[in-house]
Amino acid sequence: MDLLDRFREAIKIKTDWPTGAAGGDAAVVGEAEKSLVRFQEFLVERYPNFHKVTERYVLSPYSVVYRWAGSQEGNLRGSAARLGAQGGGKPALIMGHYDVVPAETEKWTTEPFGAELKDGYIYGRGTLDMKSILIAVMEGAETLIARGFQPKEDIWFAFGGDEERAGVGGAQNAAAWFAEKNIRFSFVLDEGTPIGVDQIPGVKEPIALFGIEEKGFLSLNLTVRQNPGHASQPPEVQATAILARALIRLSKNPFPFHLTPTVESFFTHLAPLASQGQGWAMKHARLLGRLFFKIAAKSPAIAAMLRTTVAMTQLEGSAADNVLPSTVKAVLNLRLLPPCTVEEAMAVIRRTIADDRVNVGIYNLATEAVAANPEHARFGGPGWREMAAALEEAEPGIPVLPFIMTATTDSRHFKALTEGIFRFNPIKLSPQDLRGIHGHDERISVENLNLAVRFYTALFSRL
Ligand SMILES: [Zn+2]
Numbered sequence: 001m002d003l004l005d006r007f008r009e010a011i012k013i014k015t016d017w018p019t020g021a022a023g024g025d026a027a028v029v030g031e032a033e034k035s036l037v038r039f040q041e042f043l044v045e046r047y048p049n050f051h052k053v054t055e056r057y058v059l060s061p062y063s064v065v066y067r068w069a070g071s072q073e074g075n076l077r078g079s080a081a082r083l084g085a086q087g088g089g090k091p092a093l094i095m096g097h098y099d100v101v102p103a104e105t106e107k108w109t110t111e112p113f114g115a116e117l118k119d120g121y122i123y124g125r126g127t128l129d130m131k132s133i134l135i136a137v138m139e140g141a142e143t144l145i146a147r148g149f150q151p152k153e154d155i156w157f158a159f160g161g162d163e164e165r166a167g168v169g170g171a172q173n174a175a176a177w178f179a180e181k182n183i184r185f186s187f188v189l190d191e192g193t194p195i196g197v198d199q200i201p202g203v204k205e206p207i208a209l210f211g212i213e214e215k216g217f218l219s220l221n222l223t224v225r226q227n228p229g230h231a232s233q234p235p236e237v238q239a240t241a242i243l244a245r246a247l248i249r250l251s252k253n254p255f256p257f258h259l260t261p262t263v264e265s266f267f268t269h270l271a272p273l274a275s276q277g278q279g280w281a282m283k284h285a286r287l288l289g290r291l292f293f294k295i296a297a298k299s300p301a302i303a304a305m306l307r308t309t310v311a312m313t314q315l316e317g318s319a320a321d322n323v324l325p326s327t328v329k330a331v332l333n334l335r336l337l338p339p340c341t342v343e344e345a346m347a348v349i350r351r352t353i354a355d356d357r358v359n360v361g362i363y364n365l366a367t368e369a370v371a372a373n374p375e376h377a378r379f380g381g382p383g384w385r386e387m388a389a390a391l392e393e394a395e396p397g398i399p400v401l402p403f404i405m406t407a408t409t410d411s412r413h414f415k416a417l418t419e420g421i422f423r424f425n426p427i428k429l430s431p432q433d434l435r436g437i438h439g440h441d442e443r444i445s446v447e448n449l450n451l452a453v454r455f456y457t458a459l460f461s462r463l
Contacts, residue, residue: 003139004122006046007449008115010131011124013039016102017165036061036161039098047138049145054157059177062161062169067091068141070153070463090186091154092383092463093178093418094456095411096134097163097170097191100126107440120446127444129437130191133425133452134159140456151463156185163410166365171410178417185418187383189459190411192423193403195395197430201299202275208391209403210384211423212376213262215304216336216369217408218345219313221329221361222246222353228326239328240317246353247312247330253352255308255345257293259286260338263305265377265402273399304406308337308345331363335406338369370412373420377402382420390459391426395451426455 015035020028040058044051050066057065070091103112103125110116110123117123126132137157156178160170178184192211198204224246226239259267264286271283285292297303311333318325336345342362350360375381379388379402388400411421427448436442 007135011115014113015099033061047142050142063174066157068155071150093156093185093188095190097160099161121443123443132444136452139453167410172413175413188418188421190409194425194429202278208398208400211405212402213372213404214370217367218334219363220332221363223329223359229324231322243328246358257306261377262372308340309335336369338371342366370415386462393458394454426452
């Protein structure tokens with residue numbers, strides 16, 4: 001059995017969360033949890049060396065944690081009782097998730113959980129997000145252990161089974177487990193931005209994007225009430241019109257642009273790789289100010305790096321064409337650019353709408369942005385050297401840039417436990433590859449899988 005066999009086996013374990021489970025159907029939830037447990041057991045079966053030297057803690061079907069003890073403590077296999085009393089060095093934490101999003105089978109050209117190997121690619125749900133990464137982590141550690149390697153400091157691993165559903169039972173629970181034991185990390189590495197190929201207009205060569213910062217997440221309910229009644233006698237001012245006016249004010253008054261140190265560093269270091277005119281603008285982004293923002297923000301992907309964004313995602317009125325609604329509702333999804341907090345964002349929204357008839361409330365779980373360790377934006381700080389050197393060993397010559405994640409990751413639950421978080425996938429992805437994530441015909445090349453294994457092997461050998 002080789003790497004490819006093990007990876008394909010991982011893909012075939014159907015760890016999606018079926019739609020029936022969302023409704024809380026106990027039988028469906030039970031089946032889904034069984035698959036998650038099956039994945040946990042698959043790791044035990046296929047990575048015997050890893051399981052010989054690590055301590056394994058199964059917290060639930062949604063969470064498994066490992067400790068690979070470092071040689072600094074002089075004891076290969078510590079005991080659970082000693083967990084609380086750590087030595088001087090701080091461990092690293094490697095995160096991952098083994099759940100996947102469901103697949104619309106009829107829209108795929110291959111079987112989503114079939115792990116078909118075709119033209120140098122393996123197809124299947126989770127091949128990019130993110131069983132490939134998790135398997136590469138395991139392969140890297142397994143190989144090193146077989147060679148007799150032991151890290152200097154502890155390396156911890158936290159794998160979750162519900163990342164695609166906010167990570168409450170997985171990563172959040174694991175973070176609480178570590179906090180209770182007073183275990184802190186020098187740095188955390190989770191899934192994130194890839195090595196971009198042709199991702200930035202004008203930049204042809206691959207660039208590795210280390211996601212050192214993460215935007216916050218906030219969904220808001222805007223509601224306006226009125227007396228329900230027959231549509232034949234509408235009031236002069238209708239709830240829908242009040243809500244519509246609020247939405248127009250929001251679209252005309254977006255959040256202001258600003259450069260976080262991470263984003264500024266990204267542009268400054270991208271400049272020499274871009275075309276001449278573009279590079280000049282990037283290099284002088286701060287100086288150009290509004291002019292730079294105006295040009296750069298034409299691309300929604302770049303605009304998302306420069307401001308808190310407001311997406312209008314849902315609208316709801318009356319259930320029938322001839323009934324006045326008692327409540328009209330709009331849902332806004334905001335992504336908060338640090339240092340903007342949930343509280344500040346809500347205040348801005350209320351101020352912009354400037355209408356007491358519109359109620360603004362939090363829709364569901366909100367997450368604050370996670371600002372970068374400032375050292376990381378300057379190519380230093382905990383873990384940077386090891387990460388960059390590991391990439392150079394795995395695939396020489398790829399420039400590394402600090403980057404901001406505009407989506408959320410499980411690692412946000414660990415921000416109080418570490419000095420710095422990296423969100424990075426050591427695989428080369430084109431814009432076309434990216435569409436496979438949560439889309440159809442998700443696939444990874446065998447070449448990329450091998451690159452990821454080389455990266456983690458190189459990284460662990462430096463810890
Ligand atoms: Zn993921």
